[in-house]
Amino acid sequence: MRLLTRLDSRDERVRHKLVESLYQQPTSLAMGAASGMAISAIAAQVTRSPIITGAAVVLWVVAIARVIMSFWVARWHMRQDARTLELLYEIGAFSFAFMSGLVGALTVLKQSGASIQLLTVSFALAYGVGIAARNAGRPLIAIGQLLLCILPMIITCLIVGSLTLLIFAMTLMFLIIAMASITLNVFNVLKEQITAAETSAKMADKMRDLARTDVVTGLANRAGLNHDLVEKLMNLPKDEKLALYWLDLDKFKEVNDTLGHPVGDRVLAEVAQRLKGQAPLEATVARFGGDEFIIACRIEDREQCEKLAGDILEDICRPFRIDGERIESGASVGVAVLPDDGADIDTLMQSADLALYHAKVNGRNQVCFFAASMTRELVRKKEIEAELRAALARDELSIFFQPIVDLETGRIRTFEALVRWFHPEKGELRPDEFIPVAEETGVIITLGNWITAQAARACAQWPEDVTVAVNLSPLQIRASGAALGILQALREANLSPSRLELEVTESLFLDDNQNTARFIKELSEQGVRFALDDFGTGYSSLGYINKFPFKKIKVDRSFVSGPNIGVKSDAIIRAVAEMGSTLEMDIVAEGLETIDQVRAVREAGCTLGQGYYFSRAVPDYLAAMLLAQERNEDDSDGFAQRLTG
Incomplete structure (x- = not known):
């Protein structure tokens, strides 16, 4: 019992998975119920015994109710908490198992014909053994059903007291012990597999998060930015707009060259914290690469967009204090708005990038909003020409x-x-x-x-x-x-x-x-x-x-x-x-x-x-x-x- 209690205290998510296994393939439950109903009806018809007939009627009611409940839960209510699902299943499972064993025991007790005894007892045994394997995901239920199927027949054998039935009763006890052991072994295998799957899923989620996170700043990286932008675009209300702020730190290369990359990384981390402090809660803040950052958030109008841009620039321009060193570094900011400046993410980013370029060539340390007059192709050509000559x-x-x-x-x-x-x-x-x-x-x-x-x-x-x-x-x-x-x-x-x-x-x-x-x-x-x-x-x-x-x-x-x-x-x-x-x-x-x-x-x-x-x-x-x-x-x-x- 201590083992079962310890096993029953496992993680709720694993428990829910195991409980879900009880409701999988409700058709098999329906087939078992139909077999039990048919066999009990035959027993009642042949024996003409009121008590057997009464037991058969109860079995019918339980079987029908159980089948309806199984299909109902499997289709519409599988997301209920594990304890509720388990309790619903236990009521039907234990009732049907007990009635199946009771019908078999009554045919033996009433000394009905050998064929009827063989039919009812065989069904009870087969059902108990089969259900022990099927419901191994919840061993208390599986073993409980096995006991309720077999114990009535053991008690009946002991009451009748013939040598044959006593030997049969002893055999049934050994069967209970063997099936309980098998059920627990199957349960352990299932639990280990589900636990391993849960661990793998958590690790996959962690690896996905790491793949989308910048290690220096803790912000989203390019992959994380792309993922969030797609999500924001899909969930963007029709009456709102998506603003993209593209920042490039001014004179950051000088920080790396004079103070070293470790200091430069700390500056980037401080910039990240300031951006997160200014950005709305639902905004995506990402490090695009090097000393470039991107903020994407929903806005209601142009005025809100301009105010946020000004607040961001003002905060970034405040001096940094790293290891006693006062570091002053401004930023250039390019802003584009969807759908005004682009109907999709790629166009929006191109517009923001072009606005950023104009902010830098116009003197840096300023905000520049995208305008249709900006000809990115011309700017790009001039940039490539200069870089190609240098290359x-x-x-x-x-x-x-x-x-x-x-x-x-x-x-x-x-x-x-x-x-x-x-x-x-x-x-x-x-x-x-x-x-x-x-x-x-x-x-x-x-x-x-x-x-x-x-x-x-x-x-x-x-x-x-x-x-x-x-x-x-x-x-x-x-x-x-x-x-x-x-x-x-x-x-x-x-x-x-x-x-x-x-x-x-x-x-x-x-x-x-x-x-x-x-x-x-x-x-x-x-x-x-x-x-x-x-x-x-x-x-x-x-x-x-x-x-x-x-x-x-x-x-x-x-x-x-x-x-x-x-x-x-x-x-x-x-x-x-x-x-x-x-x-x-x-x-x-x-x-x-x-x-x-x-x-x-x-x-x-x-x-x-x-x-x-x-x-x-x-x-x-x-x-x-x-x-x-x-x-x-x-x-x-x-x-x-x-x-x-």
Whole structure:
């Protein structure tokens, strides 16, 4: 009993889970009730005994009431407290178990026919044993039902007193002991499993909270901010607005540089506390990264939004006192309001970020609200232009190489040089973010020459049958002395001109000027190869294919893995491949991601392939490793088998 009492004092949530197991699958309870009702009715009909009939009637009433109650609770009231659910179940369970055992005992006591005794006693035993396993989640109930089913028959056997029934009574006692032990073992297993599940759930919640929390300030981090913003947007009343305050501390870098990062972290923590003190209770306060913070909260009108912004700035501008040091650090604040300044979270954050930028460029230590006149695109371009020039000076750019593979042998024929920019604060910036800006501002000339020089140096370390491909911008080609700059890069790298491939797009030939023709002619005479990139996406013309010495045509990825691939795109690839074969040019299929795509373009006549199926763009040392591995392992047979397999 001490064991049962100790087990019964477990955590309420675990207890509720175990009690819920009693109500699971109420259909099985209904089947048991129906069997008991049928057997008791047969016993009453055959014996014609008033007492057995009375017991059968009571069993019927209990069974029907119990089934109704089980379905009712399982469907609508499962969230009641555990004790109430348990009490409701106990009343029906104990009553039905006792009546089942009583009917069996009465048939033995009245010395009814052997078949009736066998039928009722067997049902009582089967029900008691079965329910002990089914209700093991609450061992007191399970063992109680077992006792109520079997004890009436034990007492009857002792009253009758025949040797056979006495032995039967002893057997039933052993059965009770055995089933009680089994029930407790099952209960322990269930409890351990539920407890483990509860522990895992709590740990998962804790890990989720940690993943959404900034370790320095205790505020939400970016992940936590994104989650809260979505929740706030979904629950935003129609008559209210969502304000986003984006803060950037002024002169915080000086604090880190002069006083150290530990002091800087304490300043960030103090800023977090001040922001939490100013923000409304339901607001989300987050550290976005570095010395940037974001507050998101509901507002009723513009006046409330402006007042909160002023209070925030005033509080942040108060001096900090850290280890006796007086630290003064203002802040720039950008504010945007949903839906006025953006219909969704992304647009709202872009608007607030742009407002913050204007607050900083206008003198810092001020609040700036987003306005439609702010042209983020222009500001971004100027920012990228300045940072790109600085990145070239600080050597922040890197060259990655993506292999172009021979579709017949599987061997690497060329590496395409691709520029990557890993910004020390913003992380990796995509080429489509800074290349267009570089072209519009003229930085592409300096950038292009640098890429060519880096690619030539890397290629000089590779086997002589491997070439390198470099994309050229039309602006770079038209620049004065462009050809001489490329030849100079080849001489400095000690690389044969025949191992350099310059990729140009069809847009280059829209303005068919003499500079373009002179550039291509001068370099091709020195042995530099030219490839036509993104063929089929621009103003395609066979005239310039015939006019200029192209050695390679690259079929754009949209014909290989785009959303509109099909019979037409396949026909275009075949036509281009046939033309390339006739003109003795290599045809490169871009964007290959699957073996099926590789097989398709190879069957269409393409000679070379490029895409993630073979490799992503990798640094120069990994490119060298790929080549070394390829030279050590002749995998041409394996590649052919994959294509034909």
